[in-house]
Amino acid sequence: MQCPIKLTILGSSSALPTSERYPSAHVLNVHERFFLIDCGEGTQMQMRRYKIRFSRINHIFISHLHGDHIFGLYGLLSSFSLMGRKSNINLYAPSGYGSILASHLADFDIKLGFDINFVPLSGKEPVTILDDKYLSVTAFPLVHRVPSFGFLFREKTQDRNILKESIEKFNIPPVRIPAIKKGADFITEEGNIIKNEDITTLPREPLSYAYCSDTKYFRRLSSFVKGVTLLYHEATFDKSKQELADMTCHSTTFDAARIAMEAGAGKLVIGHFSARYKDISHLVNESRSIFPNTVPAIDGRSYNVDGIDDI
Amino acid sequence: MQCPIKLTILGSSSALPTSERYPSAHVLNVHERFFLIDCGEGTQMQMRRYKIRFSRINHIFISHLHGDHIFGLYGLLSSFSLMGRKSNINLYAPSGYGSILASHLADFDIKLGFDINFVPLSGKEPVTILDDKYLSVTAFPLVHRVPSFGFLFREKTQDRNILKESIEKFNIPPVRIPAIKKGADFITEEGNIIKNEDITTLPREPLSYAYCSDTKYFRRLSSFVKGVTLLYHEATFDKSKQELADMTCHSTTFDAARIAMEAGAGKLVIGHFSARYKDISHLVNESRSIFPNTVPAIDGRSYNVDGIDDI
Numbered sequence: 001m002q003c004p005i006k007l008t009i010l011g012s013s014s015a016l017p018t019s020e021r022y023p024s025a026h027v028l029n030v031h032e033r034f035f036l037i038d039c040g041e042g043t044q045m046q047m048r049r050y051k052i053r054f055s056r057i058n059h060i061f062i063s064h065l066h067g068d069h070i071f072g073l074y075g076l077l078s079s080f081s082l083m084g085r086k087s088n089i090n091l092y093a094p095s096g097y098g099s100i101l102a103s104h105l106a107d108f109d110i111k112l113g114f115d116i117n118f119v120p121l122s123g124k125e126p127v128t129i130l131d132d133k134y135l136s137v138t139a140f141p142l143v144h145r146v147p148s149f150g151f152l153f154r155e156k157t158q159d160r161n162i163l164k165e166s167i168e169k170f171n172i173p174p175v176r177i178p179a180i181k182k183g184a185d186f187i188t189e190e191g192n193i194i195k196n197e198d199i200t201t202l203p204r205e206p207l208s209y210a211y212c213s214d215t216k217y218f219r220r221l222s223s224f225v226k227g228v229t230l231l232y233h234e235a236t237f238d239k240s241k242q243e244l245a246d247m248t249c250h251s252t253t254f255d256a257a258r259i260a261m262e263a264g265a266g267k268l269v270i271g272h273f274s275a276r277y278k279d280i281s282h283l284v285n286e287s288r289s290i291f292p293n294t295v296p297a298i299d300g301r302s303y304n305v306d307g308i309d310d311i
Numbered sequence: 312m313q314c315p316i317k318l319t320i321l322g323s324s325s326a327l328p329t330s331e332r333y334p335s336a337h338v339l340n341v342h343e344r345f346f347l348i349d350c351g352e353g354t355q356m357q358m359r360r361y362k363i364r365f366s367r368i369n370h371i372f373i374s375h376l377h378g379d380h381i382f383g384l385y386g387l388l389s390s391f392s393l394m395g396r397k398s399n400i401n402l403y404a405p406s407g408y409g410s411i412l413a414s415h416l417a418d419f420d421i422k423l424g425f426d427i428n429f430v431p432l433s434g435k436e437p438v439t440i441l442d443d444k445y446l447s448v449t450a451f452p453l454v455h456r457v458p459s460f461g462f463l464f465r466e467k468t469q470d471r472n473i474l475k476e477s478i479e480k481f482n483i484p485p486v487r488i489p490a491i492k493k494g495a496d497f498i499t500e501e502g503n504i505i506k507n508e509d510i511t512t513l514p515r516e517p518l519s520y521a522y523c524s525d526t527k528y529f530r531r532l533s534s535f536v537k538g539v540t541l542l543y544h545e546a547t548f549d550k551s552k553q554e555l556a557d558m559t560c561h562s563t564t565f566d567a568a569r570i571a572m573e574a575g576a577g578k579l580v581i582g583h584f585s586a587r588y589k590d591i592s593h594l595v596n597e598s599r600s601i602f603p604n605t606v607p608a609i610d611g612r613s614y615n616v617d618g619i620d621d622i
Contacts, residue, residue, distance in 0.1 A: 015389065015390070015393055016390055016393050017356055017359075017386075018356070018359055019356055019357075019359040019360035022356060023386075041352055041353060041355070041356070041382075041383065041386040042352060042353040042356055044328065045328055045329070045333060045352070045353055046330075048328075048329055048330040049330035065418065065419055065420065066419065066420065067386055067389050067419050067421065068386070068389075070419070071352075071385055074378055074382055075328075075334075075378055075379070078326065078378050078379075079326070079327055079328075082327050083327070100418045103414070107411045108376055108377060108378050109376065109377060109456070109457050110378065145420070146420050
């Protein structure tokens with residue numbers, strides 16, 4: 001079965017991009033709904049390069065107001081408009097950004113053809129910022145030089161799977177199936193009660209994805225992303241640069257791996273690499289020494305959120 | 312002889328970039344001094360891709376305040392600073408941009424480690440904005456939806472070339488050579504006057520480069536760029552879109568070619584192509600039907616400003 005949630009990395013660099021590593025931007029495909037997480041400079045060109053359709057993006061999440069996470073947003077919004085977009089964009093970003101955005105659009109003569117539904121982020125506790133039938137998204141605080149937020153995307157518990165042979169055996173009419181998938185027993189025309197567990201199997205475990213960038217290590221972070229299936233965590237520096245990481249409120253490979261381990265994550269993707277590392281293989285190895293199931297974020301690469309058979 | 316002025320295109324798209332064509336940005340190498348002209352989103356990544364050294368850029372010229380000409384500037388300035396730059400940047404941009412930039416840097420927590428010497432552009436007449444021993448730069452008004460300026464880079468008249476055999480023949484001491492190159496006669500120890508034209512040859516013609524983007528056609532424009540060696544002129548649309556071009560204050564291939572012809576330009580580079588044109592060959596052909604010496608702007612390609620043997 002295809003994994004129903006996929007992550008595509010559009011940018012894996014930290015503040016200084018290279019021609020190979022663009023600034024931060026992730027696209028999460030959840031059952032063919034697309035969520036853009038951070039929007040560094042060049043995101044729209046990367047979206048074109050990696051065939052992400054602009055019209056599929058309805059929600060944009062901005063972790064914090066540093067340029068390498070947001071300087072692609074103006075161009076992207078502007079392009080949306082030039083392409084004739086009419087439908088709203090839901091924009092989740094640190095509070096205060098609403099007025100910055102408004103004055104920016106005015107400064108550059110940008111008249112958007114659609115509305116922005118701005119959801120301000122603030123506070124020191126996790127908050128659910130999106131919740132529907134299939135998915136919930138929680139924003140949680142990180143520790144950085146400016147207010148910074150991580151995001152946890154969690155599938156809702158899936159319906160139970162009804163066994164095909166039971167449908168035939170008990171002649172279950174289609175109208176009854178939704179309730180059975182939710183856990184109801186089936187009562188036959190003769191009044192016999194067929195137990196739910198006899199005609200269904202357990203649903204698969206809900207998948208989840210957490211985005212943690214930028215932040216220094218703090219123990220509580222692992223509680224925010226407890227049991228996440230796929231964790232993305234920044235690892236700007238190798239372990240020899242722990243002091244620099246602490247000073248700049250960033251993480252090392254060890255910090256990222258510790259959070260993954262403490263959270264019991266299924267798999268860890270590290271990224272937001274400092275431009276000083278031409279080759280990132282030792283960063284991956286360092287992280288693996290603590291959390292073996294680590295892979296690097298690479299521009300243009302996609303990852304199954306169930307951690308199986310990356311694309 | 313290598314051409315002493317070279318143009319490198321970093322972006323040739325109009326407002327909607329593609330993965331092949333980035334938004335407007337040109338680098339002009341004048342005797343190994345590098346000038347950045349416009350700075351669309353992704354310029355810093357293109358500079359890395361095409362090996363333009365960041366430290367060589369000391370002057371940045373912004374034609375107008377539309378995103379596809381400036382949204383790369385914040386990231387570039389920020390990267391300059393992260394790379395430890397201390398030397399000033401001379402920034403030439405439409406008046407009003409100084410305060411926009413200041414509030415933007417504050418909004419995004421950017422503290423630059425260098426000063427910006429801001430030169431505001433305004434008015435309806437050409438103005439010399441840079442003038443030194445080797446080069447002058449003139450800003451001239453264009454006609455667009457917002458105040459917009461073109462730039463003309465012109466080499467100063469070169470010194471005359473002294474003939475090597477004359478130096479030997481008349482035993483000319485090195486101390487006298489600079490004056491002779493400027494046109495002085497040489498007086499021998501015996502008091503004989505050797506005419507300048509007998510010991511020197513004419514210098515080569517000064518080269519020049521003009522950048523015209525974004526603008527609609529207006530006749531006076533050709534007078535601003537009269538006799539330019541290499542003209543870059545936007546050609547957002549093909550000739551069938553003349554009405555759209557007029558309405559949006561852009562140029563067609565015909566408009567660009569007419570300016571080149573009327574100005575007596577040596578060569579024309581057209582660019583700023585609408586994303587609707589996947590293949591731009593018919594745009595080039597249209598322009599060539601009026602001005603044969605037309606070539607297209609292509610991301611990453613370099614052009615000799617003397618028009619000979621493009622790189």
